[in-house]
Amino acid sequence: MRVINLSQKEIPRKWYNLLADLPWDLPAVLHPATNEPVSEDDLAPVFARELIRQEFTKERWIEIPEPVLEVYGSWRPTPLRRALALEKALNTPARIYFKDESVSPTGSHKPNTAVAQAYYNRREGVKRITTETGAGQWGSAMAFASSKFDLECRVFMVRVSYEQKPYRKVMMRIWGADVVPSPSKETNSGRKILEADPNSPGSLGIAISEAVESAVQDPDTRYVLGSVLNHVLLHQSIIGLELEKQLAMIGEKPDVMIGCVGGGSNFGGFVYPFIPKKLHGEEIEFIAVEPKACPTLTEGQYRYDFGDTAGLTPLLKMFTLGYDFVPSPIHAGGLRYHGMAPVVSLLVEKGIVTPRAYGQDEVFESAVMFAKAEGIVPAPESAHAVKCAIDEAIACREEGREKVIVFALSGHGLFDLSAYERFLNGEL
């Protein structure tokens, strides 16, 4: 079978929480002022209550609310596809499958959590959402989700992207969001940066500081985050849960599972249901792929660090390059984060997940090969997983082994064509 589809009745009705089944405790989240573990009350001015509860719970299954399922139903279940043409092009005995999250309204996996977060905020009477976005993937997911639940949405967008990537901004405005270039004059953190450098290009860390600051100032406003945190990975488990059913339908078991990692949410959600199988002795290799320009897992340290640049957020134990790390402006904007989800970090530390890093040119080369074979133009982020899958398939050819390789295609690259143009012109 080339496309493995579930029926709409088969959309999972519960998210899976891996924290219930890990033999280790996740290190506590620490308050930046006291270095003591944070309480749920400490976080209440920032996040919706239910999301804070989900952040710390060890409940194994969490019911997906009906209104969230209804929105999921407009694009889920997503297809599992066999990359037959790519297999042929590589002349490999491996069977390559990919879970295609590019079919969502915004073209990536991000609405899986955006819709849930918008729903809970609305249910708790929140009127306005603030968040940040780099290239615009998360901002557009949150703009879409907010429009579904009648929330106002204000997105602080890193100024260089605001100026250089106009189309995601337009998308956000179509769904009714207010897009503000960051640093802005609307917050203390923004004004401080602008005083020092009126032409500051901005950064994701600065935009986070602005979005958090403007949320805590208003009792009707809350902040939302698109990756890294436990509740985000929980919502993304819908990817892995569907995949489990799809693989069972065709009687396949994965030997290698591959995903790209920025903050770790698409990879986390993709592998969550499969991690306990490995803990119980099944042989599955999990590979988390990152850019060499932002080598959090392959070269960072496992220690406590801030989530933002201003040092305002709680301290998370994670792999980090340091909260003041500024990666070079590669085109995989979603993979330019200094830290990594604490769960993914722990799995790497314990040797369950293996990290790997690739350079930008080899990633785009693989992306073009994949697009020629399968017809889908991958997001530059997702292309990191594509590159790794191709390498694994070539190794299978060389060793004469018939592995089942499954990777997550986290999104399409149709808003990243200027990056592809530069690659094709030899200008990267």
Ligand SMILES: *Cc1c(COP(=O)(O)O)cnc(C)c1O
């Ligand atoms: C945001 C994004 C990523 C990186 O985020 P994770 O939380 O690591 O998944 C990867 N791929 C796409 C298409 C994205 O939009």
